[in-house]
Amino acid sequence: MLPQASSSAHSFEILFGVIFWFSLISFLAVSTAIVFFVIKFHRTRRDPFKTPFIHGHTVLETSVAVGLFVVVMIFFIWGWADYKKILNAPQDPLEINVIGKQWLWEMEYSNGRKLINEMVVPKDEPVKLLFSSADVIHSFFIPNFRLKQDVVPGLYTTLWFQASLLGEHPVLCAEYCGSAHSKMLATLKVVSKEDYDTWQKQWEKAKTQKVxxxxxxxxxxxxxxxxxxxxxxxxxxxxxxxxxxxxxxxxxxxxxxxxxxxxxxxxxxxxxxxxxxxxxxxxxxxxxxxxxxxxxxxxxxxxxxxxxxxxxxxxx
Amino acid sequence: MNTQAGSHSVPHHFETAQQAFESAKLGMWLFLVTEILLFGVLFCIYIMYRGLYPEMFHEASLHLNRVMGATNTAVLLISSFTMAMAVHRAKHDDRVTAVRMLAITFFCGVIFMTIKYFEYTHKIHEGLLPAGMFSYDHVTHVKMPLFFSLYFMMTGLHGIHVLVGMGLILWVMVRCQRGAFGHAYSTPVELTGIYWHLVDLIWIYLFPLLYLIG
Amino acid sequence: MHQATQGHGNYLTEGGFWSWFTTLDHKRIGVMYLFTTLAFFIVGGLFAVLIRLELFRPGNLFSPDLYNQLFTFHGAIMIFMFIIPIIPAALGNFFLPLMIGAKDVAFPRLNLTSYYLFIGGAMLAVAALFSGGVDTGWTFYAPYSLRSQTAVILVTLGVFVMGFSSILTGLNFMVTIHKLRAPGMTFHRMPLFLWAIYATAIIQVLATPVIGITVLLIVMERVLQIGFFDPKLGGDPVLFQHFFWFYSHPAVYIMILPGMGIISEVVTVFSRKHIFGYVAIAYSSLAIAFISFLVWGHHMFVSGQSPLANLLFSVLTMMVAIPTAIKIFNWTATLYKGSIQLQTPMLYALSFLFLFTIGGLTGLFLATLSVDVHLHDTYFVVAHFHYVMMGGTVMGLLAGIHYWWPKMFGRMYPELSGKISCFLIFLGFNVTFLPQFYLGRLGMPRRYADYDASFTTWNMVSTIGSWFIFAGFLWMFAYLIWSLFRGEKAGDNPWGAKTLEWQTSSPPQVYNFEKIPEVKEGPYHYGVMKTE
CATH class of the missing domain: 1.10.760.10 (Cytochrome c-like domain)
Known part of the structure; x- marks a missing residue:
């Protein structure tokens, strides 16, 4: 099973589960009905010239339509509510610029620190990514967070998250971008707030010492x-x-x-x-x-x- | 659809000439719907970019020659009238007038394309070309090349339609001269007429949208 | 054109071999379409087998560039040269005039023209295969398609030309249905297959011009650098996606609606029951066609389009579920109290019901905004799409081919072989694509030439499944070709069906009917008039 490493991952799993069980039950209902009818009304048991003439059943058809309408509206509203949480970043997040290039990810922190195919973020802090692309469309995909955002040339897109699980999480490119599309991978490291601060401070210190x-x-x-x-x-x-x-x-x-x-x-x-x-x-x-x-x-x-x-x- | 000079027989799979005619006409209207959608995409692009950069459109349209555009509009309006007359006369077995009207319509097409040719050469000379080849120096708006991409795509696609229309007119003119049409059968003239009106109509939209901004 | 007096022979044998190339007979054009599109299906299928072979385990069997070409050609061939044309242009061409009791389609010459346009467009695309290939994916997303060094122009021109073929076919069918119905054949007495073909034709006519001009603009971008979609020249790549999906979403209904139409025919014939809810099924086809124009943005939930657009496209997409579910419900209800016979066409129809239900339900996940954020562009989408297209359309197609085979060629295929093939394909299909839902949920993106080792097991299962499908189709093509020459002679109406195409000889004569039939009742009047 995929780790749930952010709050959005948690919401995803709940809604995914709800739709999954609804789908499974509906599928079982339809397939049981089909199998049952096929056995019960097989030609060996039924005279082909004496089948009843049934036109339809307006009430039944309408209630299927209305019932389904209600269900899909629930899914829609629920999905929209969760999606709004994905959209609206809280105040003052940690901002990181991400540039997609064929075929690597370049991360730039506000202090000027640049990393390639690697991102370090503090746990339980909101982080906002600001995407741009140097060439074609890419898509920044973090499966463990259940998040993804297209990275489009000529357009800034954003994505925010709050990591809840320490460790390394894979980042993949999800929009086809050419020869090394499947190699355009990065690692997102979630560390504690303290570790993050020391990590940045060490670099800043080293930078001033001019290495x-x-x-x-x-x-x-x-x-x-x-x-x-x-x-x-x-x-x-x-x-x-x-x-x-x-x-x-x-x-x-x-x-x-x-x-x-x-x-x-x-x-x-x-x-x-x-x-x-x-x-x-x-x-x-x-x-x-x-x-x-x-x-x-x-x-x-x-x-x-x-x-x-x-x-x-x-x-x- | 299946005609020999002088007489026309109803295709075997239709019951009556009326049914054949109605089918052809319905087919033509459906085809025109697809034409409108074809241009529709370009109109959408136009609306989007004009919404984004209204001042740029204003400025860029000043580089188009309004007099030539207006002349072309008038030419096409006249040709639409003569086309309608041609259809009307062909239906009333007036072969001579019908051919004459078709000839005028064709000639209008020639004038239209000639004027278009002068406009194009002038633009190409100045470097007012689609975005990647744009080389005109005195621009204030960086997005201006996009306007000329639109200009060439829209008028270019329309120009191709005018040429196709002219070909069709020539074809029905020859057949009309040979006496293929009359009150019993004039489907090709009528369909060509509908097509030509659409080509005119599209220009009636293109002219103000490209030439008369601001 | 022959004189009417000559028109009493069988359409297959009248005239010599060369007469096929200039034929205006809708049945012959249909048969030519059938064999051409099936040939492309074989090519596209071989590409699919190679794709699965590459993905059998991590690491590269082919170079990534070759793999990218494989999936591009698999997609482009299957979509533009097989699944869009095959049911309307092959089966529709053959049976539409027969089913409404007409002698031909409204514009036979246009019909032949559209066949040759299709061949021309397909040749352009095939030419690309031999001149460097294409690696953009069948979606031609800008700006990648503007930068790619491969033969993008050839393929996009091919799509443009094939688009025109599709438009002309749709236009022809609409006029035919409006103007050439036999006496007594009211709209409400038309077989549901024709309602589906009619709804399809509407989409073909209204949506295809948009893809036509859009791919033409891609050509123009590459030739004249017009820059509409090129961010380097001030354009907007997302705009391309809007235009592309404005066609390509309705296009999936061009693919599925005719398949649904076939199911309505087969389910009634093999359960000897009147269709349950004729009106609902008929109008739900139109409803689907209508809604299909309003949902294209659900392909772009994470593309950076506005949240308001996402909201609207999500809610509208949910609406598609309703007419679709009504159809499933009605087909299932048609079985109730029938007298069901499990011959090959019916087995495929039942496979359709199972697989399409799964395909439809998994669509709910993707229509739900927050869930789609994770699943978008993963194998979940690939699986969903194949459940709808292969589990839906291809199963419907196979039901149709087996159902109408005796009518088209006057011979029966071997029944047992038919069942074996159906079993292999059904089994293989599920083994191939069910694991892909799971892979997608784990976050395996699509169009990956190589993948992380953690995805290995289910990819292996999926690849093994593809071999079963391959075997099933191999067997099917073998017995179908065999049956053309050696198959048992079929009667005029081997299934005892009520629609008009079964009232003429098998194979039909050149002008379809001895005498234009007069229609007095609906197409599904099976059984007794009162309930038991």
């Missing part, structure tokens, strides 16, 4: 780059095993020549990798479509360095 001490040796840079490579969603399109996905494989490419879209050759050095991250369309490798989003503003200089160190370390 200069992070000038570590090359080996751990590569280690850090490896982490970034999965965290930032690169793996949706690039392998390090030589297999072609949406983008070219990235093992053993460093320092080697590659043929570009216009037929020219180019060395894949540090500058090339940096440019490919910041303006991906500038020097496209031949045979691939210009689909990669920019990482301008999402990767700091030291993080770019780490990614480069990681790519250097990979062998064919």
């Amino acid at each position: 200069e001490e992070a000038q570590e040796d090359a080996a751990s840079m590569a280690e850090q780059g490896k982490g970034l490579f999965t965290q930032k969603g690169c793996t949706a399109c690039h392998t390090v095993t030589g297999q072609k996905l949406i983008g070219p494989p990235l093992n053993g490419i460093f320092g080697k020549e590659v043929e570009l879209q216009d037929g020219s050759k180019h060395f894949r050095d540090e500058n090339y990798i940096r440019e490919s991250l910041m303006t991906p369309g500038a020097k496209m490798v031949k045979g691939f479509a210009p689909l990669m989003p920019t990482f301008q503003g999402t990767l700091s200089d030291s993080e770019v360095n780490a990614v480069i160190a990681y790519l250097k370390s990979l062998k064919e």
